[in-house]
Amino acid sequence: MLVMRELLLGARRFSDLRSDLPAISANVLTQRLQELENRGLVRRRKLPPPASVQVYEATEWGLEAAPLIREMGRWAARSPLHDPTLPLSGVSIMLSFTAMLDAGRAKGFAGAVAFRFGEMVYVAQVANGAIQVARGEPEYGAALIVGEPTNVAAVVYGGAPLELLQIEGDRALAGRFLSLFTLPPKAN
């Protein structure tokens, strides 16, 4: 399931997956990708030249698991044992935005914010109380936030100061964006 999650925002290379799933060894990742391919959830594809590199991508059916994984995340965050300060991947934090958007606060907000984690760039776009997340280019956002996913989570969900992150462009917009999200109340 974690491999699928990492593919939900677009195709990835073997080593990208490995570095975002730090606890997985090469042989296990190979095996998982095989299994997912056999079951019709993942497709291997060769990028056209000049890239000519092999990537793994979720099939259409695989992508249909996205809402499930999002809602599982929201449900699991209510666990008494949930700890939002644990390390997480770039895809995880971006997907968490779609799970944790506070509808009330989002009403009064519109705009796009880009995130860069290492080489990967994602853009989150909020309008009409809804959010959309996708891979993108830095310039697609009015602001660009650079930092570790874990630090973004610390700011958004842990109340850590904005200074943890490097922000370019519309800093005010970025600040407001980062306060649109709330964890659901814990069970118990």
Next chain:
Amino acid sequence: MLVMRELLLGARRFSDLRSDLPAISANVLTQRLQELENRGLVRRRKLPPPASVQVYEATEWGLEAAPLIREMGRWAARSPLHDPTLPLSGVSIMLSFTAMLDAGRAKGFAGAVAFRFGEMVYVAQVANGAIQVARGEPEYGAALIVGEPTNVAAVVYGGAPLELLQIEGDRALAGRFLSLFTLPPKAN
């Protein structure tokens, strides 16, 4: 997750769980229940006298997993490898009704049908294009269907003849009820 699923329609005893999860051994079930209790998903409770028997029930938070499990079921049924003739428990078939209700067909239907699997009785109630499933008494339904869960699935999802099931009460209603459900199209 399978243990949780079995608790979604109400508290069960240790041996009920064991017989509905036929591949689980006693020690593993003990361990699972411990784990689920530690995580706040399951509660042990002693039924008041004269029953005075111990049961396991899902906590409120545990019950919030019900829609997730339902949608996982619906999603998984699209697997090219999915086989609807495999054995399943009473809870499973009842939950599948909530996942597979065909909104169009359900529009023109209203009524309650009871199912008895061994000692357990469940009632499904359809009205206004929606379905509700719960534990109940046979007399809560205008019809009572008795049979193996697997045979119910064979009729509903496999096009097997009604004769596989024993039906008491309003047989016509039961027949129409059993045709309200369709599996989602397979992926691929």
Next chain:
DNA sequence: CCGTATCCAATAAGATACTG
């Protein structure tokens, strides 16, 4: 860089016997 193959250690699960 993208894996595959091999080997070993840790874990999980099945069977079975037993107890309050």
Next chain:
DNA sequence: CAGTATCTTATTGGATACGG
């Protein structure tokens, strides 16, 4: 009936070395 305890086997995963 409702588990617990013990033992054994099977599976999984980590580490590592290697090949296209």
